[in-house]
Amino acid sequence: MRVSDVICQIVRGDLDAAVVAQEDEVIAFLDHRPVFKGHVLVAPTRHVETLLTLPSNLMVPLLTMAQRVALAISAALGAQGTFVAINNVVSQSIPHLHIHVVPRTKGDGLRGFFWPRTRYSAGEIEKYAQMISEALPEPSPPDSSQLAPHLTGRGEPDPGRDS
Ligand SMILES: [Zn+2]
16 A cells, blocks of 8 residues: 555655655654744654554654754744644644644744633533543553554554555
8 A cells, every 4th residue: 555645755755845854763844834934744754644543662753853853943943932733633634643843932923722711610620530531541562553453443454554
């Protein structure tokens, strides 16, 4: 299976991108329609659809790159901070896991992430904590994509093996 999303195409060299860093397991490149200039996407080079199916052996390389990029954005652009985020399915424009690292500076006017807030009624917050706590899956073993097809809702073979 040959996966043809934008990130897989960039990894293969089939599509031009402003690459910031590329290693065996991770690539970092500029989002061509940035929230702010310097907005980087960090992604595994192997096709992984969402955070929910990310093998644990790729977590450290991926987050390490996001950390390095965030440090680099501050150093290179003078950003005071960064916004680091992952969309899963909803608002995920590319069906290949990517971490947004967006430069932030106080007073930059970013409003896209000001979500409406709500309040819990008395005792409700403990109920939510308990429901979520009881539903927590066991920690995944390395390369969980081979072992946990239920996480994808499908019994298909690993979509990352695309060649
Ligand atoms: Zn892909």
